[in-house]
Every structure is written in structure tokens, then in C-alpha cells.
Amino acid sequence: MTPSDFLPVWIALGAxxxxxxxxxxxxxxxxxFDGDFPFGTFLINLSGAFLMGFLTTELQKISTEQWLNGFAxxxxxxxxxxxxxxxxxxxxxxxxxNTRRALLYGLGSPLGGFLAVEMGIALAQHL
Numbered sequence: 001m002t003p004s005d006f007l008p009v010w011i012a013l014g015a016x017x018x019x020x021x022x023x024x025x026x027x028x029x030x031x032x033f034d035g036d037f038p039f040g041t042f043l044i045n046l047s048g049a050f051l052m053g054f055l056t057t058e059l060q061k062i063s064t065e066q067w068l069n070g071f072a073x074x075x076x077x078x079x080x081x082x083x084x085x086x087x088x089x090x091x092x093x094x095x096x097x098n099t100r101r102a103l104l105y106g107l108g109s110p111l112g113g114f115l116a117v118e119m120g121i122a123l124a125q126h127l
Contacts (some may be wrong), residue, residue, distance in 0.1 A: 003067040010067045014075020022080045037101055038089040041082050042109060048081035049113035053120030061124070 003010065026040035033039040055072050086109055093102035 002065075004065055007067055007070045010071040011075040011078075014071035015079035018076035018079030021076075022082060036098065038085075038093075038105065041085050041089050042105060042112075044080065044082050045086055045109050046112045046116045048077055050116035050120040052077050052081075053117035054124045055120075057121045057124035058127070 022044055025044055029040035029043060052073060055077070056069075059069050059072065086105075090102055090106045093105060
């Protein structure tokens with residue numbers, strides 16, 4: 001048997017630190033920044049997109065095994081990134097009447113996420 005035969009286990013093992021990283025970074029941002037904007041989710045979405053671009057590119061370069069890709073991208077980043085939370089935060093900003101912040105957040109997250117993925121790919125290709 002190979003490590004890839006246990007892919008669901010590797011994904012679960014990656015999800016644990018991903019979820020904990022998300023949790024603690026959200027707490028840190030809530031303590032440090034204005035509570036009227038979901039900075040934690042915003043930062044997590046952008047850094048997660050950057051890491052997705054970077055890690056997938058790096059892992060492709062070294063022709064990694066399926067288990068490592070599953071651990072890093074499906075497990076860790078799947079638990080770390082927060083798109084469903086993004087959608088809820090966007091909805092809450094609109095319901096609270098924070099239209100400017102909602103637009104900044106709603107447009108800034110996908111656009112910034114795309115740019116972060118591209119930056120991660122570019123950095124990984126130049127290493």
C-alpha cells in the first residue's frame with residue numbers, strides 16, 4: 001500500500017491545522033481591527049487564494065504524490081478558506097445597511113483573491 005491509498009486520511013489531517021489556522025487568525029483580526037468589517041475572513045480568503053496558487057504550482061513542479069496534494073490543497077486550504085463565511089458576511093453587511101463596506105468586501109474578495117492566486121503562481125514559478 002502507498003500513502004495515496006489513504007488519501008481521505010491525509011485530507012483530514014490537513015484539515016485540522018487549516019481549520020485551526022482559520023479560527024485563530026479570525027480571533028486575532030477581531031482583536032486587532034475594527035469590528036464593523038470582517039477583516040479575518042477577508043485576509044483568510046486572500047491568503048488562501050495566494051497559497052492555493054503557490055502550492056498547486058510548487059507541487060506540480062516537483063511532481064508530488066496525490067496524498068501530499070490532498071493534504072495541502074484539499075485538506076489544509078479547504079478548511080482554511082472561508083467562502084461560505086464570505087457570503088454570510090457580505091449578506092450581513094448589506095442587512096446592516098453598510099453598503100459601501102459590503103461593496104468593498106463583495107468585490108474586493110473575489111478580485112483580490114484572483115490577484116493573490118496569480119501572485120502565488122508567479123512567485124512559485126520564479127523560485
